[in-house]
Amino acid sequence: MRPIKDQTYYEILEVSPTATAKEIQRAYEHAKETFHADSMAVYSLFSEEEVEEIQKAIEEAFQVLMDETLRKSYDQSHFQTVGGQLTERPSEPPRGSKEKKPSLSFTGLSFNVEDGPYRGKTLKQIREKMGIELQAISKETKISIKILESIEEEVSEKLPALVYLKGFLKNYAQSLGLNPQKVIEEYIHSLEELKKK
Amino acid sequence: MGLICDEKQRGGFEWGGLFFARPPVCLQQAGDKPIPYLRGIRVGQVQNNNRKMIWTIGGGKGGSGKSFITANIGICLSKLGERVILIDADLGGANLHTFLGISPPVLSLSDFIKKRVFHLREVLIPTSTPNLQLLTGAQDLLNAADSKSVQKRKLIRSIQSLDSHTMLVDLGAGNSCSVLDFFLMSDGGIVVVTPEPTSIENTYRFLKSAFYRRLKQSVSSSSVKDLIDGAMDRKNEMGIQNPYDLIKAVRRVDEGDAQRMLEETKTFHPNLILNQVRSKKDIEIGFSIRSACLKYFGIHLHYLGYVVYDQDVSNSIRRRRPLVLENPKSRAAQCIMEIASKLVNRP
Numbered sequence: 001m002r003p004i005k006d007q008t009y010y011e012i013l014e015v016s017p018t019a020t021a022k023e024i025q026r027a028y029e030h031a032k033e034t035f036h037a038d039s040m041a042v043y044s045l046f047s048e049e050e051v052e053e054i055q056k057a058i059e060e061a062f063q064v065l066m067d068e069t070l071r072k073s074y075d076q077s078h079f080q081t082v083g084g085q086l087t088e089r090p091s092e093p094p095r096g097s098k099e100k101k102p103s104l105s106f107t108g109l110s111f112n113v114e115d116g117p118y119r120g121k122t123l124k125q126i127r128e129k130m131g132i133e134l135q136a137i138s139k140e141t142k143i144s145i146k147i148l149e150s151i152e153e154e155v156s157e158k159l160p161a162l163v164y165l166k167g168f169l170k171n172y173a174q175s176l177g178l179n180p181q182k183v184i185e186e187y188i189h190s191l192e193e194l195k196k197k
Numbered sequence: 198m199g200l201i202c203d204e205k206q207r208g209g210f211e212w213g214g215l216f217f218a219r220p221p222v223c224l225q226q227a228g229d230k231p232i233p234y235l236r237g238i239r240v241g242q243v244q245n246n247n248r249k250m251i252w253t254i255g256g257g258k259g260g261s262g263k264s265f266i267t268a269n270i271g272i273c274l275s276k277l278g279e280r281v282i283l284i285d286a287d288l289g290g291a292n293l294h295t296f297l298g299i300s301p302p303v304l305s306l307s308d309f310i311k312k313r314v315f316h317l318r319e320v321l322i323p324t325s326t327p328n329l330q331l332l333t334g335a336q337d338l339l340n341a342a343d344s345k346s347v348q349k350r351k352l353i354r355s356i357q358s359l360d361s362h363t364m365l366v367d368l369g370a371g372n373s374c375s376v377l378d379f380f381l382m383s384d385g386g387i388v389v390v391t392p393e394p395t396s397i398e399n400t401y402r403f404l405k406s407a408f409y410r411r412l413k414q415s416v417s418s419s420s421v422k423d424l425i426d427g428a429m430d431r432k433n434e435m436g437i438q439n440p441y442d443l444i445k446a447v448r449r450v451d452e453g454d455a456q457r458m459l460e461e462t463k464t465f466h467p468n469l470i471l472n473q474v475r476s477k478k479d480i481e482i483g484f485s486i487r488s489a490c491l492k493y494f495g496i497h498l499h500y501l502g503y504v505v506y507d508q509d510v511s512n513s514i515r516r517r518r519p520l521v522l523e524n525p526k527s528r529a530a531q532c533i534m535e536i537a538s539k540l541v542n543r544p
Contacts, residue, residue, distance in 0.1 A: 003439075014488060030481075030485070033481070034484075034488045034489060035489075039485060040393075040394055040485070041485030042489055043397060045493050046492075047438070050439075
C-alpha cells in the first residue's frame with residue numbers, strides 16, 4: 001500500500017515487471033480510460049488534482065516502460081533478480097520521495113547536498129564532490145558518456161528528445177541519490193530559460 | 198445484441214435445463230488467478246463439505262439489485278449441491294421472500310431479536326428449492342436497523358453458527374453501523390453497483406465506511422480511533438484526504454497501530470458485481486472501479502462479474518418468480534449463473 005508517488009511504474013499501470021509491450025499498451029489504455037476527469041470510476045473518490053497527478057504518473061510510466069532502453073535502465077535501478085524472479089530492491093528509496101537523504105547506492109557513501117536548483121553544472125559539481133567518475137555513472141545507469149557529458153554541459157543541441165532526457169535525468173539523479181522529480185523539473189526549467197535567452 | 202456471445206460455442210455445459218457458461222473472456226485479466234469453473238463438479242456434489250462461506254451483499258445504494266441478485270445466486274448455488282441459507286438482514290425493509298415467491302413469513306428475525314424463539318435455526322423457512330432455506334428479516338421492527346450493539350453481536354454470532362455450506366446475507370441500503378458490521382462479518386463482502394454515478398458514489402462511500410470501520414476495529418489506541426473517525430470527513434482539519442494520509446498520521450501517534458492497519462489493508466478484499474449493464478463500455482466500468490479502489494484505498498477489489506440489463510428481470514420480479522427458475526436461458530440468468538459458479542469455486 002503506497003501512494004502513487006511512491007509506486008513503481010509497474011504498479012502505476014497495474015502490470016507485472018515481466019509484462020510484454022502489448023500488455024503495457026493495454027494497461028495504459030485501461031488506465032487512461034479510468035483516470036480522466038469525466039470517468040465515472042473516479043467520480044467522488046478523487047479530487048481533480050489527484051486525477052491529474054495520477055494521469056501524469058501514468059504517462060511517465062508508459063513512456064519509460066515502452067522504451068526498451070529506458071525500461072532496462074529503470075529495471076536495473078529499481079529491481080533485482082531473486083530466485084529467477086524480478087523483485088523490487090528493498091533498499092531503494094521511494095520513487096519521488098522528498099524525505100530521503102542523498103546517498104550513493106553503489107558505494108554506500110552518503111553525501112548531503114544543498115537542494116537545487118539542479119542544472120547541468122550542479123549535477124557535475126555534486127558528482128565531483130562525491131568523487132565519482134562519469135564512467136561509473138555510465139556503467140550504473142547504462143547512459144552513454146557522451147549523453148552524460150551533454151547533460152552536464154547543457155549542450156541543448158546534443159541532448160536527446162525530452163522524453164528520453166527525462167528518463168536519463170531520472171536515472172542520473174537516482175545514481176547520485178538525488179530526488180529525481182526535483183532534478184527533472186529544475187533541469188528542464190533551466191534548459192527552457194537558457195533557450196529563451 | 199452481441200453483448201453476450203454464443204456461450205455454447207465457447208464451451209460450458211448444460212445441467213437441469215440450465216446452461217452453465219464459461220467465464221466471459223472480458224473478465225479475465227492479467228494477474229487474475231484462473232478459476233476452475235465447475236470443473237469436475239457434479240450436481241449434488243461440493244468440493245469440500247466442511248467449509249462454510251458467508252457472503253454479505255451490500256453496496257450503499259437502494260435499488261441496485263442486491264436482493265434480486267442474492268435470491269437468484271442462492272438458488273444457483275443450491276442447484277449446485279450447496280446447502281444454502283439466505284438471510285435477509287435488511288432490517289426494517291426486508292423483502293427477500295418476495296423475490297423467492299414466498300408470502301411474508303410468520304417467523305422472522307424479529308422473533309429471534311425479541312427472544313420469542315431461542316435459536317436462530319427455529320426461524321429458518323424452507324423454500325421450494327431443495328437445499329435452500331430462508332431467514333427472513335424484521336419487517337415490523339422499525340428501529341431494527343439501529344438494534345443495540347449487544348443484540349447485533351449476538352445476531353452475528355448466531356448467523357455464523359448456523360449449519361450450512363453457504364450463507365448469503367442481503368444487507369439494507371445505507372452506511373449505518375449495523376449494515377457495516379454485517380458486511381464485515383463475512384468471508385467475502387460483495388457490493389452490487391449499477392453503472393451510474395449515483396450508484397458508484399454511494400458504493401465508494403460504503404466501501405470507505407466499511408474500510409475505515411475495519412481499520413478502527415484493528416487498532417487499540419483510542420486517539421488512533423478518533424483519528425480514523427475524523428478522517429471520514431474529507432474536509433477534516435488534519436488534512437487527511439485518503440488512507441495513505443491516514444496511515445501516515447497514525448504512524449506519528451502509534452507505529453504499532455499503523456502497522457496493524459497496513460496488515461488489515463492487505464486482507465480486505467471486497468467483491469464487486471455490476472448490475473444492469475447495457476454495453477461493453479458498462480462492463481469495463483467494473484475494471485475501472487477496481488483500478489480506482491487500488492489507487493485510492495490500496496485494496497484489491499475482485500470483479501466477480503456483471504449482470505446485463507434484461508426486461509426478463511423485471512418480468513420475473515412482477516411474477517414473484519426467481520429469474521433463474523422462471524427463465525434460466527435469459528441473458529441475465531446466464532450472468533448470475535456464471536457469478537454463482539465463481540463463488541462455489543472460490544478458495
